[in-house]
Amino acid sequence: MIGMGLKDGLLSESLAHDRRVAEAKRLVLEAMAEHQSRLVGVKPADERLKASYEQAIQKFNRLRGGALYYPYLGSGFGKGALVELADGSVKYDFITGIGVHCWGHGHPEMVAAALEAALSGTIMQGNLQQDVRSAALVQTLVEAAQEGGSRLEHCVLTTSGAMANENALKILMQKRWPASRVLAFEGCFAGRTLALSQITDKPGYRVGLPTTVAVDYVPFFDAQRPGESTQRALAALRRHVERYPGAHAAMCFELVQGEGGYHVGDRAFFVALMEELRTRRVPIMIDEVQTFGRTTRLFAFQHFGLGPYVDVVTIGKLSQVCATLFTDEMTPQPGLISQTFTGGTAGIQAARVIVEGLLRRGYFGPQGKIAQLHGHFAGRLQAIGERHPGVLSGPFGLGAMVAFTPFDGTPETAKRVAQALFEAGVIGFTAGAHPARVRFLIPVGAVTTEDIDAVCAIVEKTLVEMKGQGGPSGWC
Numbered sequence: 514m515i516g517m518g519l520k521d522g523l524l525s526e527s528l529a530h531d532r533r534v535a536e537a538k539r540l541v542l543e544a545m546a547e548h549q550s551r552l553v554g555v556k557p558a559d560e561r562l563k564a565s566y567e568q569a570i571q572k573f574n575r576l577r578g579g580a581l582y583y584p585y586l587g588s589g590f591g592k593g594a595l596v597e598l599a600d601g602s603v604k605y606d607f608i609t610g611i612g613v614h615c616w617g618h619g620h621p622e623m624v625a626a627a628l629e630a631a632l633s634g635t636i637m638q639g640n641l642q643q644d645v646r647s648a649a650l651v652q653t654l655v656e657a658a659q660e661g662g663s664r665l666e667h668c669v670l671t672t673s674g675a676m677a678n679e680n681a682l683k684i685l686m687q688k689r690w691p692a693s694r695v696l697a698f699e700g701c702f703a704g705r706t707l708a709l710s711q712i713t714d715k716p717g718y719r720v721g722l723p724t725t726v727a728v729d730y731v732p733f734f735d736a737q738r739p740g741e742s743t744q745r746a747l748a749a750l751r752r753h754v755e756r757y758p759g760a761h762a763a764m765c766f767e768l769v770q771g772e773g774g775y776h777v778g779d780r781a782f783f784v785a786l787m788e789e790l791r792t793r794r795v796p797i798m799i800d801e802v803q804t805f806g807r808t809t810r811l812f813a814f815q816h817f818g819l820g821p822y823v824d825v826v827t828i829g830k831l832s833q834v835c836a837t838l839f840t841d842e843m844t845p846q847p848g849l850i851s852q853t854f855t856g857g858t859a860g861i862q863a864a865r866v867i868v869e870g871l872l873r874r875g876y877f878g879p880q881g882k883i884a885q886l887h888g889h890f891a892g893r894l895q896a897i898g899e900r901h902p903g904v905l906s907g908p909f910g911l912g913a914m915v916a917f918t919p920f921d922g923t924p925e926t927a928k929r930v931a932q933a934l935f936e937a938g939v940i941g942f943t944a945g946a947h948p949a950r951v952r953f954l955i956p957v958g959a960v961t962t963e964d965i966d967a968v969c970a971i972v973e974k975t976l977v978e979m980k981g982q983g984g985p986s987g988w989c
């Protein structure tokens with residue numbers, strides 16, 4: 514039974530081991546693999562489906578009250594890094610729902626997890642009634658988080674990265690009451706709730722919203738000027754805490770800025786800030802909603818060796834279900850943190866398969882699968898830049914977060930390149946603004962070096978064609 518030391522002999526166990534269930538699972542996986550064998554590479558839309566697909570997209574845009582970023586409607590079928598759209602086209606999914614589908618599409622382990630979850634009797638799990646899967650996942654996450662010397666002891670599950678961050682903020686503010694200000698990095702992204710849109714450093718995302726939380730920004734690490742940027746950040750931090758003595762409930766850290774443009778931080782930089790925060794008794798919150806499972810360790814704070822400093826950590830995306838982890842000192846008062854849903858049962862089941870898979874199958878470490886995939890992808894992108902000067906700079910990022918700056922790096926150019934790649938069969942996304950980048954969140958549990966080579970061939974062809982049209986100055 515799912516790792517909680519519970520005894521066998523339960524009806525749930527006898528159902529799970531019923532030979533008809535095992536046979537049904539085997540048949541589903543066999544059928545899936547058979548159909549997947551016909552999915553072999555990028556494919557254009559089926560002419561017969563084009564018109565109805567376009568209509569379906571228009572209708573969806575209307576119903577949701579705004580246009581989709583891409584004309585993307587998945588058919589619900591895929592294989593590894595390849596995904597089939599409802600117009601019959603097949604594309605490389607190198608953004609994976611912005612970091613969610615880390616095992617790719619139609620992975621047998623994910624299908625099996627969903628089938629097992631289907632036997633659980635309920636679609637959703639919640640705070641009042643959770644089953645053994647939730648308890649097992651929480652145990653796995655806390656044990657993994659303690660490696661590397663963190664004092665994290667508790668973990669509450671939730672439905673989104675934003676809710677994990679909201680819960681973190683509430684925990685920190687309650688603990689530090691009446692401190693109500695927050696420190697954060699310039700260019701950070703924390704989510705889009707009323708509170709988090711104040712922290713997210715993107716004025717466009719808070720147009721028309723009331724000011725709910727006062728935020729003081731500190732400049733992020735600059736890899737070109739490590740020492741200088743550390744001094745600049747420390748000076749800003751000191752200015753803020755001295756201007757508002759005792760008023761800061763926490764500083765939020767994003768160790769690799771995701772939406773902000775794949776800027777990678779640095780241990781010495783973080784340690785300098787964290788030591789200062791400790792001296793001034795300001796708690797440290799790490800937002801790992803995008804970085805979780807993507808560096809050389811399960812948690813990016815472990816990659817950067819920051820375990821002893823962390824008070825509260827949030828995770829999301831790749832973990833399928835989101836979570837807020839915290840030290841014993843940070844334990845909130847009863848009633849502060851609760852929700853009807855903590856997550857879908859299938860997501861919770863899959864989360865444990867993913868986390869255990871990442872931890873036990875050689876993904877981490879300086880030579881682990883993630884580092885190797887990064888090296889391969891980054892090497893191919895760099896070679897494109899060398900073969901075709903001016904089409905891209907970079908690559909940037911860390912581990913399973915990879916990006917490049919296309920052409921002049923304006924947001925319009927990055928968007929145009931992302932859209933052109935989509936048309937050509939590669940789904941990426943943009944990040945950052947000055948410069949803006951095209952980024953990829955690769956499906957680490959499914960992607961192969963052959964997939965990366967195929968994607969890079971499309972990237973190269975697309976960029977060369979766009980250069981042939983005169984580059985950004987020729988497009989307007």
Ligand SMILES: Cc1ncc(COP(=O)(O)O)c(C=O)c1O
Binds near residue numbers: 611673800
């Ligand atoms: C660092 C970070 N924090 C928080 C969030 C918000 O997560 P969600 O979109 O699941 O609410 C994101 C989403 O992109 C993120 O990248």
